Amino acid sequence: MANMAQAIRMALHYAEKNYQLKDVFGQDVGAPLGGVFTATQGLETAWNSTLDERGIIGMAMGIAMAGDRCVAEIQFADYIFNTIDLLKIAGNTLWCTNGQYNLPLTVMTPVGAGIRGSVYHSHSFDAWASRLAGWKVVMPSNPLDAYGLLLSCILDPNPCMFLNPKALMRVRGEDLIPGEPADERDLKNLIDAPIGDRSKWKAKWPAIQEHLVPIGKAKITREGQQITVVSYGRHLLLCNEVADQLKAEGYSVEVIDLRSIYPYDWQAIKNSVLKTGRVLFVNEDTDVTNFGEHLCYRVTTELFYHLMAAPKVLAGKNVPGIGLHPHLEDNSVPQKHEIESLIREICAEVP
């Protein structure tokens, strides 16, 4: 089973062969490294940019303007902040030109904590990205969705942001990508670059096939009747674990993997909350003007009379950074026991 880094690599390979993807670039994206998470190893179109985030985003916009498809990587989302006005312009170019210039480009960047990455390798970007009008923003929780969402981003005529949870880059999924060898050792031998001299190495790509996850479509990963938990990225896996554990105690938890932050699948949330009457939103971005707050606001205003308990958001603390020591990181971003406690608390509330 592919891990998320391999899934991203295979999606990019599929796109350069089938979608006329012409450029995959960013710092250390090309040979010999193929990305700090190895997600771009062995690609024909991958090249190393200057260490210049604004140069990377600006160039991606120009490539899109000239009509070619590209995927630009910002090595860590922590370093994307100095590009924010270029991202804004990329999102408003179609609107400002009254529909004349669309910019079909994809920016991918690893996000979130979970690898003891300290202050500048732990940032989240989903709340910030949700404010970039004109962009589509996605965040997978497993390799197959990473493959399908990235392909959908590359095909989309709008600027798309692919946020990959860095803590999941080595995590394997439960489903094979169509065409992927069943034995993960075979896949590794085919597409993982060897340690040491790679100058003569070339990837041997399996006959992978198209698999698209539509942008804007959520997925129910655990069905339940008592409470809805909405999450995405690495915290989705924690929510699944908590739902499974609580099932033994008789709790019935429905977990929704939102997968797309914008546009988002309101109908999936709405239908679930209409059924359960209780909802918890979980993500690790800081909790002031958090994207979960928007969803919570919408549930409160549109589904108020269907609620059995106050909806809640569990997100990162609004502190300036993620501290390196585990005491600091673990007390900054949501932990599994906090998800569990809040589910119990919401379920215990009597209207």
Add this chain to the structure above:
Amino acid sequence: MATNQFGDLDKKTLTQIYQLMVKSRVLEERLIKIYRAGESYFWIGGPGEEAWGVPLGLLARKGQGPAFDFFHLHYRCTPTLLSLGLTMVDSIRLMMNRATDPSTGGRNFSNHYCFPQWNVAPVTSPLEVQYPIACGTAHVQKRLGKKSITIVTGGDAGTAEGDFASSLILASRKGQELPMLITVQNNKWGISTSYEGQHGETNIADRAKAFNIKSRVINGNDPVETYIALKEDMEYIRNTGKPAFIEAHVSRLYGHSSASGANPVQNEIDPVKEFEQRLLKAKVITDDEAKKTWADFEAEGIRATEQARSEAVPTAESVWDHTYAQNENADWRKF
């Protein structure tokens, strides 16, 4: 006719440059009048950059797609747009934020042009962002191999932004040089802040030299010197696939924008009047022809204003249009 002072440019070319320079000046002054009459909210434009901008538009390979030249311009680019084929009425539609404005549909400021049919990328208010974006179109042109080039323009004050340095670096990497004409129109002002006191370099063009980019400083108030320099550098870029840099010294004749009054300044060279005097003295044009040129464009400007005034403005409902391609819904209330 004495042609030497005109660099062997023929009468037809000289007359064409002159007429477009006058047209640009008349149009910009018309835009200022529209602002003063309360028929627009803001003016910013390019009076003083006619001698630079007109040859730039005339010499480019005009068309759509990467086989043709790309333009990443700043908001003083009316002379270049007119040389590419912009009509007065389309500029005025933009100024009066009409729904018929082909650049933005009434959404953006004056001179924030966008014409995909001529590869004119949208002009943005943030300064200097056009420089790294230009590297992207040049990258695609280089891959295509049709000898098309990317042209980027901006002011002197904006060169303080890191994006300016980004473009010099991206355009000049050894073995990966980009076919770009990188230019700066140095009018010695950044809104109200003068050039002196903000620059340590002798010339802005010297910064390009540090990256081994062919570089020069020209008198951008002289359309003949500009024409010859642009022609040479465009040929160099097409032939070598490498970038060239031009710093053009230009005037700023009505201040920064309407925010600073848009009043005429008296102590800077007027490139249109100066070129007109040279043409008259050399008998390339006659006094009557000059007067008729100004009068004809003035009349065209009045007609264009009346036409734009009569046209529809954007509807309130259109605010969501083109947030996403193919007008896909972007309003979360409808998800």
